[in-house]
Amino acid sequence: MLRQIMQLAQRENLTNGDYVFFYLDVFGESLRGESAHDPFKPWQQSPGQDSGLREAFQMVLVITYYEPQNPEYQHFQTQLILRAKQKFGVQLNYSLMNLVAGCFYDGMLLYAMVLNETLREGGSKKNATHIIEKMRDRKFQGVTGLVSMDSNNDRDTDFNLWAMGDLESGQYEVVGHYSGVEKQIHWLGRPIPWVKGAPPLDNPPCVFDVDDPSCDKTPLSMLAIVALGTGLTFVMFGISSFLIFRKLMLEKELASMLWRIRWDELQFGSPERYHKAAGSRLTLSLRGSSYGSLMTTHGKYQIFANTGHFK
Helix, strand or coil: CHHHHHHHHHHCCCCCCCCCEEEECCCCHHHCCCCCCCCCCCCCCECCECCCCCCHHHHEEEEEECCCCCHHHHHHHHHHHHHHHHHHCCCCCCCCCHHHHHHHHHHHHHHHHHHHHHHHCCCCCCCHHHHHHHHCCCEEEECCEEEEECCCCCECCCEEEEEEEECCCCEEEEEEEEECCCCEEEECCCCCCCCCCCCCCCCCCCCCCCCCHHHCCCCCCHHHHHHHHHHHHHHHHHHHHHHHHHHHHHHHHHHHCCCCCCHHHEEECCCCCCCCCCCCCCCCCCCCCCEEEEECCCCCEEEEECCEEEC
16 A cells, blocks of 8 residues: 555656655564565565656655564564464464554553552452553553553554665665653654655645745735636627727718718719710719610610719
8 A cells, every 4th residue: 555655646746855755653563675675665566676666656654563672572472472372373474463462461560450459459350440540651561561551541552664774775774762661752763764864844835834925926916816707798899889880880870971071072064074074983874975775674765864974
């Protein structure tokens, strides 16, 4: 699953050093190879095969349980594996999953300690409320190391932080240890090789604080864009309507003025006087003649006299 997540992150260009990916894998399953001796290379699909995600995994930090290093836990884990094989036929391996059994063992120790104290004080084993109250804020040495309970009766848990310590080989190693009792992290070994030389900002500008006006990269707000688009639509509609109306009015004006002439545009007198000026115009009479004829629908001729000329 981790490789699939990083493939998507690499595709979206989120592995350039501006972001860190924390992967919570308490049992360290993503760090395991096919055998216990394989190096910790979670970016590999299988040993010896490069999945093309080595650079992307430089920004991946894996969080696991802290494996106790005290001799009591090492002996407990060995006995756990032997008894599981001998009594139940189950083959267990040395892994962080065995820590769960160790925590159950320490839980029984805590209950036994509090129960004995309650009985010595004259209390009853059925008084569960009193027993639970005595467990709060208690510390003792168990098989998994120091057991510390908080005010909510939750155990303060230790964790390890893994990172790609060696960029050439791509092998992961523990770079930090978080102490649940101290509520702080202790850095171990070599520093984390950040892609940009330093860890990314906790609150990078214009990433989480989207309400900051300075982060608005658009020159206009959404309301202004909508208003501008609406205004342009009305302007285009108005111009189109004006042009259509103007065309209709011109056509109407031309239609109303067809065959209409003014009286002062007519000239009366001898046709010879205006012969040259009227030579290019269409008249009902022949050139040089003052009369013309036109056949009607009844087959008769009507005689027209040329009395004036249009300029």
